Amino acid sequence: MNKLVINSITIVDYQNEVANKFNFSSKSNFITSIDNGVGKSSLIKSIYYTLGAKIKSFPSGWNFKEYTFQLDCNVNERNIIIKRLDNVFITKSEDIIQSFYDEKSFSKWFQDILGMNMLLQTKKSGKFSLAYMNAVLVPFYIDQDNSWSSFYRDAIENVDMYNGQPKTIFEYYLGLSNEKMYSLEEKKKNITLKKNEALGQVKQITNVYDSYSSEKKTEGVDYQNFEKERAELEEYIRITNELSVKMSKILKKIAESRTRINIHESDLSEVKKLLSLTRKRFKDIEYRCTYCHSILTKEQSLARLELADNEFELKNRILKLNKNISEETKKLEKYKENFKLLKINFDERNDKINKLKMITNIEDYVSQNVLAELRNLISKYNFVANDKEMKLNQLKKEISIEKNNLKKRRELLNKNFEKFKREISDMMGEISLNDRKILNFSKVKETGTALNKSLLTLYLIYSNLVCDNSDILIPIAIDSFIKNEISDSNERRMFEAVRNYFISLDTQTFFSIIQKNMSYFDDSEVNTILLTKPLLNNKKFQEIKSSLIINY
Structure with missing residues (x-):
């Protein structure tokens, strides 16, 4: 198994001479703040943007195209650094620094590092080609906006260029891909x-x-x-x-x-x-x-x-x-x-x-x-x-x-899918996913709190399936799921499900939460990153700036 762990993210705004660096645990990380609007979503989005995702929407005022981002990561015991400025990627691995000026070449480098070879069929040509990072990251990023109105489809752009997505993407990670066949x-x-x-x-x-x-x-x-x-x-x-x-x-x-x-x-x-x-x-x-x-x-x-x-x-x-x-x-x-x-x-x-x-x-x-x-x-x-x-x-x-x-693996995965669905549904209460089958990514036809609960249940199920069955693990992020007014009972049930089926995953996770809801969790279970305004400041600008890799 090859597992990617993000040790830290560095963000530098050269124009305004402000910067910041955020360190993470290899297990569960809670991105929290006292109030909303501090930058929790901006920070999580920036992580996956630096990994190559074309994020559908950033919060207003977060000028990501003008910022320089750098991730310090490990793949197993191997240290790698990924730096991104707009569409230019600079990487460092084993003292070798490389530059990539397009998504295709960066995706090839990234997949080689993780021992991946995700081939997807494009709608335009009908041919199978190496997937871009937009598709590679689909199962691992659940944002606060589009992910709670659609199911694994709209958080990252340009994924719809491939046939059968997101099903074919999950089949790859779950070992059900027809690629070998x-x-x-x-x-x-x-x-x-x-x-x-x-x-x-x-x-x-x-x-x-x-x-x-x-x-x-x-x-x-x-x-x-x-x-x-x-x-x-x-x-x-x-x-x-x-x-x-x-x-x-x-x-x-x-x-x-x-x-x-x-x-x-x-x-x-x-x-x-x-x-x-x-x-x-x-x-x-x-x-x-x-x-x-x-x-x-x-x-x-x-x-x-x-x-x-x-x-x-x-x-x-x-x-x-x-x-x-x-x-x-x-x-x-x-x-x-x-x-x-x-x-x-x-x-x-x-x-x-x-x-x-x-x-x-x-x-x-x-x-x-x-x-x-x-x-x-x-x-x-x-x-x-x-x-x-x-x-x-x-x-x-x-x-x-x-x-x-493939038949045996599908049967086992289906059995585990039903097990997680039953357990998490019982914990959530009053959701109707009885007829939902594994790898069915059709739209969830509910509204309000019922929609949030059903989607959270499905995201937790697939996060567990990927974590338990994939040979490739990338950190999984869930941005805030509370998009509607919910009762205390429903709030408690949803956070309990997160505690039992998300922060317990044997992989690195990121979860966005405001400070008052931390009461549902034990501080010893998670690494807490408390954000304050402004997210970027000039306190250590020179020191942080000097830590960025340079490709001469």
């Missing part, structure tokens, strides 16, 4: 393609072998007069070898073209099935209820619109596949025509050679060479096909094992 299936697909190509070559060359052997009726070679005909023999061999190479290349192209057409036709069949299913689902959603004639809900309408979008994309895919099949068919016909011309050329040259002296003996000799070369090619491609078959069998075993492991 996807890689194995891709290998299987590629090896199957190469195996079929080899078998196609064997079939084509065998047909040529049988045809040629039958046509020439070769019985053996008499070499008594071979010396007299050496020149003719060498020319015959050269011509035969040349034609053999050309025939082999054309046959390979024919086999490859047929394989590509088969793949396109298979994909076309699958897309047509998907289009049929999409149209069926589209028809199932009426604009008015057939019983009471009421207007559809917003969610039903959106579902209908989404199906319409899917139908449009599927139709475009069908057009593209039909185009590919048409283009590939034309190529195949061209290859066949080339092969036909090559065969004519072959026959013409044989007619010329037939006029040579001692042609029977020479023809037998050359025919044997042709057949031997064809046998070698058949053996070569049979070997390739057998090798690919062995690799396919091994891959099938690996895929079966991986599927079984």
Whole structure:
């Protein structure tokens, strides 16, 4: 397991010559103040901003783009420093200082440091690529604003550039990612393609072998007069070898073209099935209820619109596949025509050679060479096909094992999810999450205190699941969850849940709380950072400024 721990954050405002440094415990840290508006949220947001998150909103007056931030961290026993000024990152690890001027390169450095390789599928290209820090940090930052109206979606910007988020992000941390399965299936697909190509070559060359052997009726070679005909023999061999190479290349192209057409036709069949299913689902959603004639809900309408979008994309895919099949068919016909011309050329040259002296003996000799070369090619491609078959069998075993492991892991995680849901729900009281399943990140349809309690319950559940099951741990932060007027009873229940299921986590945590609510906690359980105004001051500006790393 690789665990990131933040030892301190340094914030410097060069323009106003003010600064401050805040030290943290490796366990639970309470960011507190006597009143609101002191800077608790600004401090927590700044931590994750320095880690590379594009925070959706900072408190008014916190000019984060003009400040310089620096985190002193440990990854296991390894010390690292991360400094950020606007979109420039400077890092120090093992006395090596590096600068990064874009999110992609910094994210790669960060993931390498933590031993990560989070690959997510982008909506724009459909390809899998290394995730930016915005996605990497999603499970670990719960802000005071957007996180209490949506569920793991709006606290950090640009995460919606990926398909299936935040589900795919949590699957990565919980060990349920299909990344390995996807890689194995891709290998299987590629090896199957190469195996079929080899078998196609064997079939084509065998047909040529049988045809040629039958046509020439070769019985053996008499070499008594071979010396007299050496020149003719060498020319015959050269011509035969040349034609053999050309025939082999054309046959390979024919086999490859047929394989590509088969793949396109298979994909076309699958897309047509998907289009049929999409149209069926589209028809199932009426604009008015057939019983009471009421207007559809917003969610039903959106579902209908989404199906319409899917139908449009599927139709475009069908057009593209039909185009590919048409283009590939034309190529195949061209290859066949080339092969036909090559065969004519072959026959013409044989007619010329037939006029040579001692042609029977020479023809037998050359025919044997042709057949031997064809046998070698058949053996070569049979070997390739057998090798690919062995690799396919091994891959099938690996895929079966991986599927079984994923199934068992999902069952265990689901069991723990239900356990935490039951325990925390009982502690919270009066919340309706009975039907909520693991990795269901749909919007919580409640309001007021009920919404806060349900979201807090879910955040605590997933924080525990990640902490217990992930090989990568990043500090988890929960900003203030009290966004509505709540009763003393509900307040007590919510803070009790935080005490039992958040500050007890075996990872570094940050929690924002005003001083009066500290009565719900034992001071010995947490490291308290009491903030006062102004958050940045000039008392130790020069000393703090000099502690920042510099990349010359």
